[in-house]
Amino acid sequence: MIKFIIRRLIISLPQVILLSILVFFIGSLMPGDALSGLIDPTIPVEQIERLREQMGLNDPWYIQYKDWVVAMLQGDFGHSFFKQQPVLDVIGDRMLNTVWLGLFSTVLIYLIGLPLGLISGRWNDSLLDSAITGYTYLGFATPTFIFGLVMLLVFGYTLGWLPTGGSVGVGVTPGTLEYVISKFQHLVLPSFSIALIGLVGTVQYLRSGIIETKQKDFVTLARAKGVSEGKVYTKHIFRNSILPIAAFFGYEITSLLGGSLFIETIYGYPGMGRLFLESISIRDFSVANVLILVFGMLSILGALLSDIILSIVDPRIRIK
Amino acid sequence: MSEKDKNKDEQYKNYEHDDDTDNKDHTPTKVRDGFQIEDEKSSSEARELDMSIKADLPHGVMGQGATDMKRLPKSKPGWRILFEEVISDKLALFSLIILVIITAYVFGLTMFLNQSEIVKVDLFSINQPPNDTFRLGTDYGGRDIFGQLIIGTRNSLAIGILVTVISVGFGIVYGVVSGYFGGHIDNAMMRVVDFFMVLPFLMIIVVFVAIVPTYDIWTFSLIMAAFLWTGTARLIRSVAMQERELDYVNASRTLGSSHIKIIFKQVMPNLVGLIIVNGTLSLAANIGIESGLSFIGFGFPESTPSLGTLMAYAIQTQTLQNRWWIWAPAAILILVLMLCVRNIGEALRRAGDARQRNA
Amino acid sequence: MSNLLEIKDLKVYYPIRGGFFNTVKDYVKAVDGVSLTIPDGTTYGLVGESGSGKTTTGKAVIGLNHITEGEILFKGKAISGSGKSVENSKEIQMIFQDPYSSLNVRKRVFDIVSEPIRNYHKRTKDELIAEVLGLLQKVGLPPGSLYKYPHEFSGGQRQRIGVARAIALNPELIIADEPVSALDVSVQAQVLNFMQDIQEEMNLTMLFIAHDLGVVRHMCQHIGIMYQGRLVEEGTTEEIFNNPQHLYTKRLIAAIPDTDVDKIEENLEVRQTIKEEYEEHFHEYLDEEGKALPLVNISPTHKVALPAKG
Numbered sequence: 007m008i009k010f011i012i013r014r015l016i017i018s019l020p021q022v023i024l025l026s027i028l029v030f031f032i033g034s035l036m037p038g039d040a041l042s043g044l045i046d047p048t049i050p051v052e053q054i055e056r057l058r059e060q061m062g063l064n065d066p067w068y069i070q071y072k073d074w075v076v077a078m079l080q081g082d083f084g085h086s087f088f089k090q091q092p093v094l095d096v097i098g099d100r101m102l103n104t105v106w107l108g109l110f111s112t113v114l115i116y117l118i119g120l121p122l123g124l125i126s127g128r129w130n131d132s133l134l135d136s137a138i139t140g141y142t143y144l145g146f147a148t149p150t151f152i153f154g155l156v157m158l159l160v161f162g163y164t165l166g167w168l169p170t171g172g173s174v175g176v177g178v179t180p181g182t183l184e185y186v187i188s189k190f191q192h193l194v195l196p197s198f199s200i201a202l203i204g205l206v207g208t209v210q211y212l213r214s215g216i217i218e219t220k221q222k223d224f225v226t227l228a229r230a231k232g233v234s235e236g237k238v239y240t241k242h243i244f245r246n247s248i249l250p251i252a253a254f255f256g257y258e259i260t261s262l263l264g265g266s267l268f269i270e271t272i273y274g275y276p277g278m279g280r281l282f283l284e285s286i287s288i289r290d291f292s293v294a295n296v297l298i299l300v301f302g303m304l305s306i307l308g309a310l311l312s313d314i315i316l317s318i319v320d321p322r323i324r325i326k
Numbered sequence: 327m328s329e330k331d332k333n334k335d336e337q338y339k340n341y342e343h344d345d346d347t348d349n350k351d352h353t354p355t356k357v358r359d360g361f362q363i364e365d366e367k368s369s370s371e372a373r374e375l376d377m378s379i380k381a382d383l384p385h386g387v388m389g390q391g392a393t394d395m396k397r398l399p400k401s402k403p404g405w406r407i408l409f410e411e412v413i414s415d416k417l418a419l420f421s422l423i424i425l426v427i428i429t430a431y432v433f434g435l436t437m438f439l440n441q442s443e444i445v446k447v448d449l450f451s452i453n454q455p456p457n458d459t460f461r462l463g464t465d466y467g468g469r470d471i472f473g474q475l476i477i478g479t480r481n482s483l484a485i486g487i488l489v490t491v492i493s494v495g496f497g498i499v500y501g502v503v504s505g506y507f508g509g510h511i512d513n514a515m516m517r518v519v520d521f522f523m524v525l526p527f528l529m530i531i532v533v534f535v536a537i538v539p540t541y542d543i544w545t546f547s548l549i550m551a552a553f554l555w556t557g558t559a560r561l562i563r564s565v566a567m568q569e570r571e572l573d574y575v576n577a578s579r580t581l582g583s584s585h586i587k588i589i590f591k592q593v594m595p596n597l598v599g600l601i602i603v604n605g606t607l608s609l610a611a612n613i614g615i616e617s618g619l620s621f622i623g624f625g626f627p628e629s630t631p632s633l634g635t636l637m638a639y640a641i642q643t644q645t646l647q648n649r650w651w652i653w654a655p656a657a658i659l660i661l662v663l664m665l666c667v668r669n670i671g672e673a674l675r676r677a678g679d680a681r682q683r684n685a
Numbered sequence: 686m687s688n689l690l691e692i693k694d695l696k697v698y699y700p701i702r703g704g705f706f707n708t709v710k711d712y713v714k715a716v717d718g719v720s721l722t723i724p725d726g727t728t729y730g731l732v733g734e735s736g737s738g739k740t741t742t743g744k745a746v747i748g749l750n751h752i753t754e755g756e757i758l759f760k761g762k763a764i765s766g767s768g769k770s771v772e773n774s775k776e777i778q779m780i781f782q783d784p785y786s787s788l789n790v791r792k793r794v795f796d797i798v799s800e801p802i803r804n805y806h807k808r809t810k811d812e813l814i815a816e817v818l819g820l821l822q823k824v825g826l827p828p829g830s831l832y833k834y835p836h837e838f839s840g841g842q843r844q845r846i847g848v849a850r851a852i853a854l855n856p857e858l859i860i861a862d863e864p865v866s867a868l869d870v871s872v873q874a875q876v877l878n879f880m881q882d883i884q885e886e887m888n889l890t891m892l893f894i895a896h897d898l899g900v901v902r903h904m905c906q907h908i909g910i911m912y913q914g915r916l917v918e919e920g921t922t923e924e925i926f927n928n929p930q931h932l933y934t935k936r937l938i939a940a941i942p943d944t945d946v947d948k949i950e951e952n953l954e955v956r957q958t959i960k961e962e963y964e965e966h967f968h969e970y971l972d973e974e975g976k977a978l979p980l981v982n983i984s985p986t987h988k989v990a991l992p993a994k995g
Contacts, residue, residue: 021521032530036537147664149614151621152657155640163647170643264528271622271641282529283622286536294533301526309524573787580747581801581850582774595791 010317018310025302029295030071036291088290096293097278097300103173104277106189107270108262110197111204115258119205119212120248126209127216127247128239138209145206151268154199158272161195168195171274196273200265204258208251215247222246249319256312260305411677418673421666428663432479439473456651463651465639475655478631483663485547485632486613492551493612494605497558502597504559505566506575506589516563519556527553528615532624546625554612558604565600569593599674606671610664617660633660689760689858689890690723690746696754697741715741717914717976718755723858723907728884728891730901730922732937733911739894740782742911743860746892747777759858775805778851780880782863784843788835794821794846795831801853820849823886825879841872848880852887859884860892865900877904899941902926907986910934915977917970920987930989932970936963 065073077083083093126138162170168191169175175188219225220243228242229235263279270280278297285293412418447469454464462471504515534549535541541549569575570593578588613633619625620634621641636656640646645653696719698712716738723729731739744750745766746757752766759777778801781787788797798817802808808816818828824845835843844864851859864880865873881904884891895901901908902922909919910933918931929935939956943949969992972978980988 017517017520020517021524024521025525028525032533036533144665147610147661147668149618149660149664151618152637152660155637155646155653155657159646163643260524260526263526267528268618268622283532283624286532286624289536294529298526298529298533301529302524305524305526309520573781573783574789576744576749577779577781577787577847577850578789578800579749579771580774580777580779582771582804582854583800587804592789592792596789598791 007317011314014310014313014317018306021306022303025306026075026299027071029299029302030067030074032298033291033295034067034070036295083296084292086290086293088285088288088293093293093296097281097296100276100278100281101300103275104263104266104270104279106193107196107200107266107275107277108259110193111200111262111265112255112258114197114201115205115208118201119208120251122205123209123212123251124216124244127213127220128243130213130217135213139213142206142210145203146210148203149268150200150203150265151272153203154196154269154272157195157199168192170195173276192275196269196275199272200262200269204261204265208254211254212247212251215250216243219243219246250316253312253316253319255315256308256310259308259311263301263304412670412673415673415676418669421669424662425666425670428479428659428666429483432476432483435476436480439476455649462655463649465652466645471636471652471655474631474636475633475659478633478636478656479659479663481543481626481630481632482613482616482634482660485543485550485616486609488543488547489550489554489612489616490605490609492547493555494558494601494608496551497555498562498594498597498601500555501559501562502566502589502593505563506570506585506593508567508570512563512567516560519559522553522556525553528619531619532622535619535624543630550612550615550619554608554615558608561600561604562597565597566593569596599677603671603675606667606674610667610671613660613663613667617656687725688722689725690892691758691761692719692721692742692746692755693758694755695719695742695745695752695757697738697745697750698753714914714976716745719909719911719914719916720755721909721916721919723890723892726888726890727906728893728904730893730895730905730908731911732895732898732901732908734896736913737911738914739896739911740862743779743862743892743894746858747771747774747779747860749779774801775854776856777858777860778854778856780844780847780851780859780861780864783867784840784847785835785867787847788843790835793832793834794826797835797846798849798853801850805854816853817849820853823852823883824849839872840868841876844868844876845879848883852883852889855887856889858890858892860894862894863896864893866896873900880904897941898925898937902941910937912977913975915990916980916988917977917990918988919980920984924984924987928987930983930987930991932959932963932967935959 081094083097085091086093086096089096122138122141126135129135158170161167169188173189173192174185175192178185178188225238225242228238233241266277266279267283268279269275270277271283274280278300282294282297282301285291285297412422452464452466456463462475464470465474500515500519504512531549531553535546538545538549575588575592578592583592616625617632617634617637620632621637623638625634626632633656637653637660639649640653695716696714697716698714700709701711701713702709719738719742721729721731731742733739741750745752746759746764748764748766748771752764757764757766792800795814795817798820799813802813802816814831817831821828821830826842826845826849830838830842830846835846838846847864861880865876868876877900883889891904893901893904898908905922907920908922908925909916910925910931911917912933918925918929918934925934926938929938936959939952939959943952970978970990978990978992980990982988983991
């Protein structure tokens with residue numbers, strides 16, 4: 007087990023390195039460098055050139071790459087051209103918001119998705135199952151951003167039940183109960199928009215898993231032994247069908263991050279996804295670059311997590 | 327028994343007749359196989375086997391076959407069976423008809439529409455609701471929504487198809503090579519796929535769109551396809567690995583066929599069904615991704631309308647709330663397109679599965 | 686009469702990888718020192734249970750498997766044995782065990798049978814059709830099969846298609862890898878007879894791989910019995926059947942079903958005694974690794990892996 011995890015970590019390491027190289031090159035393709043945000047346009051050209059030399063901007067790429075990585079390891083992620091402050095400070099709050107949004111959406115996905123899948127699989131071909139299957143069918147074909155817009159229009163504007171933008175009400179003091187409630191209210195619409203579309207895969211996978219497991223011999227045996235129908239499901243079928251879904255948990259992170267780009271834009275939610283698009287729009291590339299790195303690292307982490315869960319759930323995978 | 331079956335049977339009768347009259351003497355008697363129809367076979371299969379019993383009657387001299395070369399019975403190719411399955415699926419047939427109508431309408435009408443005329447700002451007709459001049463109203467620049475919708479659908483479909491062709495095409499070749507050769511080659515190739523799968527591809531596409539100075543439909547498609555081939559590659563690779571273990575691949579090798587020939591002429595035809603299914607489902611996904619990118623402003627610019635650029639107007643609260651005619655038709659079209667394409671894809675997959683069960 | 690095929694001390698090992706760095710821990714010795722010769726125009730029967738290495742030997746000859754050690758001489762010339770490329774495919778051909786997976790389901794009979802011809806000769810479409818029809822006729826399939834797909838045929842017919850494909854290039858050596866074991870018993874004899882006819886007609890040399898002795902009895906002039914990657918007994922068909930020396934051979938022979946109703950009791954007794962003897966003494970016939978002992982000549986053509994005092 008530990009051997010597998012270590013070996014899996016060793017596979018992730020080159021991914022991290024490759025990702026950083028890629029981000030580095032994307033960064034060098036982007037207009038502007040570390041100097042452009044810092045200097046005063048009145049400084050003469052020779053002096054800029056000296057500064058460039060001093061900062062190592064004329065070195066070959068691998069030395070620059072090394073310097074860049076070393077700086078990051080020391081906590082220096084560069085400087086925002088636009089906001090005139092360290093990138094880390096710019097990202098800080100936004101990251102927390104996205105983490106909250108991701109957490110809420112994940113909880114919702116499993117909280118709603120698992121029961122739907124279980125019901126649909128246990129009483130398959132019933133009226134309820136048809137309704138759930140119909141929903142997943144539509145959900146598969148609906149892009150998150152369209153669904154998010156409709157949710158915003160219906161619950162935000164037309165019915166006016168929930169706030170339509172931002173992550174917290176204006177003028178609410180941090181630390182109060184009111185603040186917490188306001189934060190929560192601002193999370194409801196975005197996270198439901200992500201979750202209600204994001205859960206269709208889980209539902210469908212769980213449903214077919216249960217229907218498949220139902221016909222396995224060990225289930226027939228349990229029934230033959232006189233185990234009650236309820237117990238057959240809770241003890242035998244559900245357990246066997248839910249385990250593979252647990253393994254998708256990590257990959258869920260990757261798709262949530264992708265979805266946050268759209269949802270944060272629609273709801274004006276100040277998270278990393280929106281920050282990224284803003285940074286690109288105002289050509290604040292040093293921030294955008296670090297965000298790609300963060301998202302990439304989170305995806306690598308998610309894939310790692312999934313594989314580790316899978317290896318716990320399914321011992322066969324470890325042999326590979 | 328259907329008309330076709332009857333025809334087939336008649337053809338067989340012809341053969342029997344020929345064989346009996348001309349070639350009795352040449353028949354090597356001991357090569358008769360005794361065929362047994364197995365009980366568990368389905369009735370349709372049993373019928374086919376039944377026909378092959380007649381077909382296996384020994385026959386005679388060489389040359390006799392050559393004379394009726396032209397009349398030899400031919401079997402239906404696989405894609406036709408697949409197509410017929412889709413046609414017999416009501417929902418899929420309905421989807422196919424709608425899709426064909428939309429595509430034909432959109433591509434046909436765009437030939438008469440003047441794109442530069444439509445995207446020209448007209449300050450005298452800003453934000454008009456649907457009326458006689460503008461069937462679906464206008465946007466904040468006074469541009470005709472209906473025209474944008476037609477051109478936008480065409481652009482979205484075109485780019486969806488283009489991206490699918492490029493990404494699926496590349497994914498197929500990559501996957502089949504990886505799966506066929508296996509071993510270290512496969513290992514190395516799959517590590518690359520793993521890497522691509524953890525990349526935040528939407529963000530990278532956005533960056534490319536932002537920094538590539540001039541991009542058109544081709545560069546945009548290439549950028550998108552560069553990140554969307556991995557799913558196909560993984561799928562095709564896993565199936566190619568199974569195929570490789572089958573003896574027909576070994577047989578081809580012993581018959582002197584090169585690896586390239588085996589991959590493209592022997593293994594590939596067995597993947598055609600899967601490729602069609604995967605391609606259709608990818609098309610649906612790609613239309614969604616394109617409209618999403620345009621929606622956040624990093625797909626097509628406003629001057630090149632797509633379904634996504636029309637949706638992008640809805641980011642403005644005013645438009646979302648009060649000017650439904652700008653974005654709702656586009657949203658509905660996206661849904662309809664994706665549903666139709668998915669329906670066809672799913673029907674194809676069911677057909678493929680069913681065929682596998684029967685084979 | 687010269688030997689078309691000579692196998693000298695053939696070894697085929699597969700590495701077992703494991704441990705932290707996926708290093709080679711051990712080997713599976715699929716074939717572990719097999720030597721045999723097949724004279725021109727004869728059939729050699731290679732018999733053994735599944736996993737004994739008989740198919741691996743056959744595939745090594747045609748080049749589908751790598752050779753770890755030893756030599757395979759075809760017409761006196763060594764085969765490279767990298768396992769990466771198939772050599773001599775014009776002269777050596779193979780008939781596969783499974784008539785279902787060995788025919789590509791997406792190809793018509795015409796495409797399947799003409800594949801080797803297209804690989805080696807330039808032919809017009811009409812020439813190709815005539816040639817394929819000739820081959821179909823040779824294996825007893827009607828011309829109407831030409832444009833059909835494999836799933837429209839029964840197992841026996843499919844194996845005929847496989848044979849047609851194998852003889853398309855006029856090979857000299859055919860490796861028949863359990864060609865009838867996947868077929869219905871009622872069809873087996875017919876396919877065997879017809880293969881024998883073709884062999885005589887085309888003067889083929891054959892390496893016939895099988896898992897039961899009954900099948901090879903009438904096909905082969907020489908028989909080799911394999912156990913765990915090694916030969917335990919080798920000789921002419923008469924020697925093997927009339928004078929089996931190795932306990933393993935004796936047991937295989939006893940396992941052949943006898944149709945004589947009067948002898949049922951007697952056969953059962955014989956089988957029982959051999960079984961007891963086998964369980965009691967078989968370990969004496971093996972070395973410490975559980976492998977067969979070296980072969981010893983007991984007549985010019987008959988070799989057995991007998992224990993020293995046996």
